[in-house]
Amino acid sequence: MVILRADANVEIQFNGRHALFVRVGPEYREKLCGMCGNFNGVRRDDKVLPSGETARDDAEFGNAWTSDISPPRCRNDTGFTGSCPEVSRVEQACGLLTNRTGPFAECHWHESPAPYYESCVYDLCQYGQGNRMLCAAVESYEDLCAIHGVAIGNWGEAIQCGKQ
Secondary structure: OEEEEEOOOEEEEEOOOOOEEEEEOHHHOOOOOOOOOOOOOOHHHOOEOOOOOEOOOHHHHHHHOOOOOOOOOOOOOOOOOOOOOOHHHHHHHHOOOOOOOOOOHHHHHOOOOHHHHHHHHHHHHHHOOHHHHHHHHHHHHHHHHHHOOOOOOOOHHHHOOOOO
16 A cells, blocks of 8 residues: 555555545645545535536546546546346356445444445446456455445455455
8 A cells, every 4th residue: 555645635446457546635625626525524526527517427427537648558448337247156256345244344333244245246337347346446445445444354255355
């Protein structure tokens, strides 16, 4: 984990793979905008496009924030979820995040696993489990739990994810 702390009460954490967390002090409340939201305490109004309009969905939001220098492999996401032939297996695998008696149960008191679960199901349905997709989804929530000081037990072996 790479951690950058600035004197201006800003902390950025990057795990080197797929998760970036930005934390700022209370003096920034309602003074921010952009891809990380506006920091007004209302999560449902955080997905604002560069034009200032509210995004209709996650795909529109993410696509709006790509840049001219984004690698060619970063394609626009259509948001189409279509049918997922293995939806039961995918929901069971991602259910590790929301299991009330599972390894992440303690973290549920600090941060809802719901958006991580939804992203996990979406990613696995869209892209499959190759390229450690399930591991990345679960590790993102684990990283967030660590920020809250919640230590998570060993979950990796159960879903064939060794730490890398």
